[in-house]
Amino acid sequence: ARGVGLPGRVWQDGGPVWVSDVTTDARFARSALAATAGIHSAFAFPIRSAREVIGVLVFFSRRVYPPDEHLLKVVDDLGLQIGQFIERRQAEEALERSEQEHRSLVEGAAYGICRTSLDGRFQTVNPALVAMLGYASADELLAVNAAKDVFAREDDRAGLIEAYRATGRIREHDAQWKRPDGRVITVRLTGRRLLDGAGALAGFEKIVEDVTDRRQLEEQLRQSQKMEAIGQLAGGVAHDFNNLLTVIIGRSELLLQRLGPDPAPRRDVSLVQKTATRAAGLTRQLLAFSRKQLLQPKVLDLDEIVRGMGKLLRPLIGEHIELTIRSAPGIHRVNADPGQLEQVLMNLAVNARDAMPDGGRLTIETADREVETGPADAAGVRPRQPHVLLAVSDTGSGMDAATRSRVFDPFFTTKEPGKGTGLGLSTVYGIVAQSGGLIEVESEPGLGTTFKIFLPRVAVAVDAAAEEAAKRPPLRGSETILLVEDEEGVRELAREILVAHGYTVLEAAGPTEALRLAEAHDGVIHLLLTDVVMPVMRGDALAKRIAPLRPATRVLYITGYVDGQLVSPTALGPDLVLLPKPFTPDALLLRVRDVLTAAT
Known part of the structure; x- marks a missing residue:
């Protein structure tokens, strides 16, 4: 304890202490024990470090000596030197531990870590960087000049140095690096500049992450989102055009049937029909791109x-x-x-x-x-x-x-x-x-x-x-059809074609009117012929509402484009039948006859 005994006095006073005879010194607690042992003189001095006492050295003698001031001065200086030595040794050990911890951290890091000189030479590299760049050993990579042999693009390196000079460090800078096998990888660099004793730029320290797969996935996502957005636009445009083309193609066909033998008007109408058919091919390509085309897999x-x-x-x-x-x-x-x-x-x-x-x-x-x-699992697979x-x-x-x-x-x-x-x-x-x-x-x-x-x-x-084609059914009929189409031109065309071939048509401009007709009509409704995409209610939802009222009524959907969900069996049922727009009169009559014949 401080102040107790010879070491305690030195600890408390911070300087050397000399006792000529400890057996007669009242402040020496063990004087009786010292007398028995034949010990008389003693001196002690502190071991100091940064003005703090970190230890005390004590010396005893069997003889009685008067205080020696010169000796006390020498041992006081000696205590300071010993303290400095201990302090230096402790600092060296701490530095060694720190370097070992740092080395272990760098060697075991999942990211690449390196130090490069100003001329681009690698000075230190860790195993992760060696593996990332595809070299056999650290020595092999240390012999490489990063500026010439690693950077795939000179502007990447120039931009990196400029960022270092401007701010002293870089954060998440992407660059293209090349491997010995010729493969180019995308790396994300984070680091700081190194200065020499005069404060001049001397080199760089970098943390390197291989983000090649991540950037590819990000690009795929951007591409997918872009294609999806363009596809939605293309699908919407094609849908509207198909409604217009349905009327043009259908009316052209009906007009040809009514025209006389004069070739001039027939040639003009045929040209309109052929042009509309070519336009229909263009909309089919748009629908194919937008993934809204009716497929028959x-x-x-x-x-x-x-x-x-x-x-x-x-x-x-x-x-x-x-x-x-x-x-x-x-x-x-x-x-x-x-x-x-x-x-x-x-x-x-x-x-x-x-x-x-x-x-x-x-x-x-x-x-x-x-x-x-699909997405990768926890192991990245x-x-x-x-x-x-x-x-x-x-x-x-x-x-x-x-x-x-x-x-x-x-x-x-x-x-x-x-x-x-x-x-x-x-x-x-x-x-x-x-x-x-x-x-x-x-x-x-x-x-x-x-x-x-x-x-x-x-x-x-x-x-x-199952692939054998069915025989072509007759095109005429006498059944009752509930026709639901919000596009007036398409609805009038379909009604005219069906009525001309013997069918009774109940015409509705939308789902609300269709439900009213389904409830009010006294006779049998053999077929619901409905557009898929309509305001208020979709065609499949309308069919589900009508089914309890008319369980025997068959359903035929007509649509300008097809959403993947709309055509799934779970959405419209396994007996789904679709007629894509634009359609010709014969195509409409054939599909209607197919559905009605299948019901008998």
């Missing part, structure tokens, strides 16, 4: 589709292009619309042909593949699902990154004016997406292009009997 062999299209594609691409089909007999089936798959192949073949004006090779390949789909691959490759001019990012945009084209609508690849994208598949594009300038389409596999064999 069936279980099929993709390999058969490809082989069957070979004869059609050869004259399409021209003799200057070699066509190679690498089929894979025995691949799994897919569930898709065969007509739409043929459209996909045609569009991709035309796109490839235009990319090879001086000739080349077009390769179409099919194969079974496992594809990563995405589930792999069985698909069937359809790959279309060319040896043409290829595309740069800017073109690849817009290749599926509707109306985007690199062709000369008048040589393309810009809807070919967007149509492919829409058909694939609506079929539940994925599409990827690989291309570099001068190295050609490959489109890879992945369609989900199905394990069901093709039922040939």
